[in-house]
Structure formats: structure tokens, C-alpha cells
Amino acid sequence: MPDCPKTRRFLLRALLPVLFIGLFTHCSENNDKLQKIREDGVLRVVTRNGATTYYESQGAPAGFEYQLAHAFAEHLGVKLQIIPVVGFDEVFDSLANGNADIAAAGLSITAERQDTLVFGPSYLSVKQFFIYNRDVNAPIKSAKDLIGKQIRVLGNTAHVNLLNELKQTHPELTWAESRDFETIDLLEQLADGQIDATIINSNEFYANRAFYPSFRIGFSAGKPRKLAWAMQATPGNAGLTKAIAEFFKIMTGNGKLPRLIERNFTFNERRTFINTHAFLRLKEERLPNVKGMIEQVAIEFDLDWRLLAAISYQESHWDADARSPTGVRGMMMLTRATAEELNIEDRRDPMQSLRGGARYYKKMLSRLPSSIESPDRSWFALAAYNIGLGHVEDARVITEQLGGNPNLWNDVRENLPLLRQKKWFKPTRYGYARGDEAARYVRNIRDYYSLLTWDELNRYRVPPPRIAADYLPAEFNRGFDAM
Missing domain, CATH: 3.40.190.10 (Periplasmic binding protein-like II)
Structure with a gap:
């Protein structure tokens, strides 16, 4: 095309509005x-x-x-x-x-x-865990153990990419993918024996593990995912x-x-679950008999009933006649002195015991410094319920001395065991205390509270569908025909 000034001017006039609009659109779109x-x-x-x-x-x-x-x-x-x-x-x-x-x-x-x-x-x-149900499956310790197993994972995830990588060295490996499932669906199918293994991120495993105490980590594969x-x-x-x-x-x-x-994510790699079976069993056997009372007292004292239930389980396993060698007794295991302070006439009466425990917990909660915010405030109050407010304050002082934050439960919890050591408890105001037991006490109650919380979530959830045989790869069909 000939290069003439008239042509250049025409093209410039035609393109300038387009360039201007594009530039304006690009700039305005940035924010x-x-x-x-x-x-x-x-x-x-x-x-x-x-x-x-x-x-x-x-x-x-x-x-x-x-x-x-x-x-x-x-x-x-x-x-x-x-x-x-x-x-x-x-x-x-x-x-x-x-x-x-x-x-x-x-x-x-x-x-x-x-x-x-x-x-x-x-x-x-997070890590990527291959998990299995030890009650129905032999241990799965490596990719080789997955061959011939019925594996199901969530579709369109990094877990599918991981399986494709493993298949390069283990070509016999097969699996099924589900795009309309959620993690809990896979866990339910693993619990029911519908599948032999699945992949789950470590955070989801620890958040759900307490509901499935028979689940085990076979092995971790691939690089941690961000x-x-x-x-x-x-x-x-x-x-x-x-x-x-x-x-x-x-x-x-x-x-x-x-x-x-x-x-x-309170359920971590260091957590043991040897008492989970007992909790789940007693939740079905005993909790229904006392739940109404727990809910009533929780309303009276403006508490979450699940927290009160978790405390009473930790104290007595929901046994109104419980008694320790040291003389504490009842649903909330109150000492005689504490019962008298709270005007509790009969520690064996479950309603009186629950009211006394709730009142004492609220008392600890109200006496904490205002600088401690929720939910940490609840954990501090539980520790005070167990070993006394004075010892908790001593642990806060030690925490501050060591450069930690005395208002964060996570920091103070780490230093509570120091109250057993003479080097640390001697300068304190209240002296020796079994601080490690208080830390464990709070941890257990938080675990039981989580179990009750997740139970409510699952109770009202639509059960996951069973797998139709024709929805699986051909090599799976034989195993599901008997269902």
C-alpha cells in the first residue's frame, strides 16, 4: 500500500478512539x-x-x-x-x-x-495422605500396596495428578474419580468398606480423624501442597x-x-486417640440420659451446651455417682469445699452438680484479665477450673518472662509444665502445680467439644450415595457386584 500522509492520518483517526478505549478499559479494570x-x-x-x-x-x-x-x-x-x-x-x-x-x-x-x-x-x-480402614483392610504402606485396591478420589484435584505420577512407575494402578462428592463422602465410603483407600489432605484428615478412629495413614506421597x-x-x-x-x-x-x-486443626500428628472409642460409645449410651439437663443448665448460665457436656465428660464420663480417691465426686467432680462455696447441698445430684460446675467455670471466666480475648479466654478458664486461677497466673508470668504472649493460650500452654520444676515454680506466688495435667485437661475438653460439634454437623447431613457398579472402571465391577 502506498505510504501517503492522507492514508496515515486516516488510520490514526480511526485507531485513536479504539486505543483510547482499550487503554481506559485496561486502567479502570485494574481496580x-x-x-x-x-x-x-x-x-x-x-x-x-x-x-x-x-x-x-x-x-x-x-x-x-x-x-x-x-x-x-x-x-x-x-x-x-x-x-x-x-x-x-x-x-x-x-x-x-x-x-x-x-x-x-x-x-x-x-x-x-x-x-x-x-x-x-x-x-x-498440607501433606497428601493415602489412608485406609484398618478394620477392613490390610496395611497400605506404599504405592505397590495400592495395586488391585479400590481407590476413589475427588476429581479435578491435585490428588488425581499425584495418582497419574505414581502410575508412571506403577502402570497397574487404577482408581475412580468423583466430581460431585466431598471429602466426607469418601470418608463414609471408606468406613463402610465401599472403597479400600483414598487420598486426603493432612488438615482434613486431622479435622475428621476423631470420627474415624480405625482410619490409618498408609503413607504420604508427593510434595506438600500449598x-x-x-x-x-x-x-x-x-x-x-x-x-x-x-x-x-x-x-x-x-x-x-x-x-x-x-x-x-486441633487434632494433630502428636495426638493419640486411644479414648475416642470410649467417648463415642458413651456418647450414645449415657449422653442422651443427661443431655436435657446439660442443655437446661447451659441456658441458665449462657454457655454452649457442648462445652458443658465436654467438661462433664472429662470430669466424670457423665456419671453422677463418680468419685475419686481424693474425695471429689459427682457429674462435675466438685470438692466438698467448692460445693460449700457454691451452695451445693448434694454433689451427687446431677442438676446441682452441673449448676455448681457451670457457676464455678463462669467465676473463673469473669476473674481473668480483660486483655485475654475469646476463644482463648475459655481455655484459660478451663485451666483455672483444673488447677486454680493463681497457678494459671503464675504460668502467664513465666510465659512473659520467656518472651511469649501471656494472653495467648497457645503460648501459656507450652509453659504450664514448668510449674513442676523447682527452678521455675520457686519464685512464683503460688508455687508447684501439675501444669502439664492442666494443659492436657484443656486439650481433652477441646477434643470432646470438637467431637460433639462435628457430630451435629454430620447428624443433619444427607448420607453420601453408595457407588453404583457401572460408575466405576470395569476392573472394579466384580468387587461391587456383591453389594
Whole structure:
């Protein structure tokens, strides 16, 4: 085409509006999503329904991802709208079609997902566990032991990628994928013997393990996966991505993120579950007989009935006639002196005992320094219930001396055992105490409380479907024909 000034001027006039619109659109989109969220006053978050993400407890929202998302919405000064879905496909669809601003659903950062998604900072690193039910299966210790086993995993996850990697060295390996299941569905099928093994992230395993005491970790495979929030990889999300990064920097710096993780994933690798069977059995045999009384007293003293139930189980296993060699007795195992202080006439009367224990716990709660915030405040009160407020205060002083935060239960718990050592208890005001027992006491109650909480979640949940034989690979069909 001939190069003439008239042609160049014509093309310039034609292209300038297009370039200008494109430039303006690109600039305005950089903060468009964050600006729209603030203008609308709502942050839309898609998540999965489960113990580590989002669920409802007694009509109130709960779960790690929910708590984190709620904190972010408060950080932005907007309301939170939770969009619960089932399966990872629905999570990604909600982002793709614009129904959600971010996904907070326990998502692993993978190379494949980074083609279409942008991730915020990682908040948790998890291992990938192959687990089995020891009551119905032989131990699974390596990938070789998986050959010929009925394995099922969640579809469109890093677990599928892990199996594909293992298949390169173990070509006989086969499995089935489910895109419309959740983690708890796989756990239920493993418990029922419908499958032999599955893969689950370590945080989900520890959050659910207490319900499945026969489950065991066969082995861990692949590299640890980093979990993070996700958004669509578009220029319009640049401002939101930056805001999320700033939020996590603040949460990490002030210690709130580690505390949130610790509160939600209390069942860890060091935890033993030798008493879980007994708890689950007595929960069915004894709790129904006393639950009404526990709920009534909890209402009277403005307590969560599950916390009162957990305390009374720790004290007496819900036995109104319980008695220790030291003379404490009753549902809440009150001493004679404490009973007299609380005007309890008959420690063996379950209602009187429950009221006395609740009153004493509330007393400990009210006497704690105002600098201790909830939920740590509850754990401090439980420790005081066990060894006395004075010893708890001594442990707080030691914690501060060692550079810890005396208002954080996690820090003080680590130093409670020092009250057994002369070097540490001699300078204290109240002296020697079995601080390690107090720490264990609180830990047990938190465990029992978690068991009761998850039980409520599962009680009202629709049972997972059984696997239809024709939904499995051909090599599985023979094993399921007998069902």
C-alpha cells in the first residue's frame, strides 16, 4: 500500500478512539473488582461444605475458611456472602461465570490451575495422605500396596495428578474419580468398606480423624501442597489480589492466622486417640440420659451446651455417682469445699452438680484479665477450673518472662509444665502445680467439644450415595457386584 500522509492520518483517526478505549478499559479494570465490592458492600466467597471450610453449627456459620473470609470482609469494611457448593468443579464454575469474587475452598496451588486462576498468599502447607480402614483392610504402606485396591478420589484435584505420577512407575494402578462428592463422602465410603483407600489432605484428615478412629495413614506421597485463595486471572482482579496479599500479611504479623489454624486443626500428628472409642460409645449410651439437663443448665448460665457436656465428660464420663480417691465426686467432680462455696447441698445430684460446675467455670471466666480475648479466654478458664486461677497466673508470668504472649493460650500452654520444676515454680506466688495435667485437661475438653460439634454437623447431613457398579472402571465391577 502506498505510504501517503492522507492514508496515515486516516488510520490514526480511526485507531485513536479504539486505543483510547482499550487503554481506559485496561486502567479502570485494574481496580474494578475491588471497587465494585466496596460499592456494593458485599464480598462473595465460594467455598465447599465441610469441616475445614464452611458449615453451620446450631444455626451459626463456622469453619476455618469461613472465619478467614469473614475476617477479610471486615478488613474491607463489607458484608460477607458465602456461596457453598459441592465439589471443585462448582467452585471453579462459580469463579468463571462471575457468581463469586474469590474461592476460599482449601484449594491447592497447581500449575494447571494457574493457567486460568491467580492465587493469593499460601496460608497452609498440607501433606497428601493415602489412608485406609484398618478394620477392613490390610496395611497400605506404599504405592505397590495400592495395586488391585479400590481407590476413589475427588476429581479435578491435585490428588488425581499425584495418582497419574505414581502410575508412571506403577502402570497397574487404577482408581475412580468423583466430581460431585466431598471429602466426607469418601470418608463414609471408606468406613463402610465401599472403597479400600483414598487420598486426603493432612488438615482434613486431622479435622475428621476423631470420627474415624480405625482410619490409618498408609503413607504420604508427593510434595506438600500449598493452599490459597483463588480468583480469575483477569486484569480486573489486580486490586483485589493486592488487598488479599495485604490482609494475609497483617493476619500473619499479628499472630491471628496461626491462632486460627491452631483452633481449627486441633487434632494433630502428636495426638493419640486411644479414648475416642470410649467417648463415642458413651456418647450414645449415657449422653442422651443427661443431655436435657446439660442443655437446661447451659441456658441458665449462657454457655454452649457442648462445652458443658465436654467438661462433664472429662470430669466424670457423665456419671453422677463418680468419685475419686481424693474425695471429689459427682457429674462435675466438685470438692466438698467448692460445693460449700457454691451452695451445693448434694454433689451427687446431677442438676446441682452441673449448676455448681457451670457457676464455678463462669467465676473463673469473669476473674481473668480483660486483655485475654475469646476463644482463648475459655481455655484459660478451663485451666483455672483444673488447677486454680493463681497457678494459671503464675504460668502467664513465666510465659512473659520467656518472651511469649501471656494472653495467648497457645503460648501459656507450652509453659504450664514448668510449674513442676523447682527452678521455675520457686519464685512464683503460688508455687508447684501439675501444669502439664492442666494443659492436657484443656486439650481433652477441646477434643470432646470438637467431637460433639462435628457430630451435629454430620447428624443433619444427607448420607453420601453408595457407588453404583457401572460408575466405576470395569476392573472394579466384580468387587461391587456383591453389594
